[in-house]
Amino acid sequence: MVEISQIQAEARKIFDTYDVQYILGYSNESFGIQPVPFFAKKKPDVNHLIFSPFCVNNLTMYLKNYEGNEKIGIVVKGCDSRSLIQLIIEKRIPRENLVIIGISCGGVIDQKKFQTKFPDVIGSVDVVEKDDLFIFTIAGKKHQVSKKEVLLEKCIHCEYPTPLLYDVLLGEKKQPFKSESYSDVKQIEAKSLQEKWNFWEKQFSRCIRCYACRNICPVCFCKECSAEQLNPQWLRRSVTISENTVWHLTRALHVAGRCTGCGECERVCPMSIPLMLLNKKMLKEVKDLFEYTPGISVDAKPLLAAYKPDDPEDCII
């Protein structure tokens, strides 16, 4: 577990050594359980920086529209570091303009799961990590909860708890929890075509097309999105099953080979559409067919801008 004082000390060091515009981190200064993203612009701001297993947000999202030539400091967990690598691969931000504080993460807490367990909590909660347990201090009382019960789904299958790219690493290097088995994807794959459509029709018809999934996604950074383009208009505004399905297919294909599975889209979806099922399917196929995992190495080429002459050709007649 990472101490808050460690983060603050590192952030101060960064302000001393580099000319950074700001350091992106988390702070607890809001109402509610969840810490909020925080931009430390001056050295005294550093006192607000924290890290706890409640820090869910993927902060690399704020770098996707990066312009200019300023240095930026950022706090990343293992999963966020993969998004960051993907942004570097796609030349959104040069590596030399980043100062990265990596945090060896033991999993973050799903707010929905936490609130079903402790419905009365409204303020911020003290939490200590101990092996496979979280110890919450709520109103002076200690509660021991097994990690599995409150962790986000992605953390239970996390393969990279230690950041893959960092300048300073806080905490000890961790072993992955459990490797990804894609059991939920396989469950859907086993269904018949009609059953699959029945399932997805139910999901997609709930979509209100708020585009929160797109706005939060670190790799969705097109200046003009095809969803809003008017000439040609690929996608009409009406919220019908046809347009909704095509929106979700377009999104899934657009991030195929770029999505690192950080799960932010599903977390922010107001209608709780299981978007990660689509993303994970793409991750799985990309791994099986092209032996490619997005966001692992800064030297990799983007999947769909590269090819191998002996790529699988089963779909060709």
Place this chain on the structure above:
Amino acid sequence: MTERFEPSILAFLCNWCSYAGADLAGTSRMQYPTNVKIIRVMCSGRVNPSFVLNAMQSGIDGVIIGGCHPGECHYNQGNYLTRRRITLLKLLLEYVGIDPRRVQMTWVSASEGGKFAEVMKKVTEEIRKLGPIQQIKRSNEW
């Protein structure tokens, strides 16, 4: 008497190979189904999956993408790139419950007029059996 279902099929053909192959099929007086409507693109790599999805929304029952044989692309790599893309598109369509046979890809060179006619016949028959597209066809005007 039941009327036979006539599918509408859209073919994106690359200018340098498949379109010339279609031309050869025509000039050699080879017969192929009239269900197939052709859009010429400069390279099969031009075909964005959005084109395919948009066609299906507009009521196209099947889409064929024709490119040069691997290694013969006029632009060196266009057909390799589209191969990856369409592979993923087909897998995704199958995953959400739309028959992946509605999207087909084929390599036809400029000298293969016969192959072009054969492929068009085969695909038309296959789509005819699948019936009209229902899942993502637009039902309203706006």
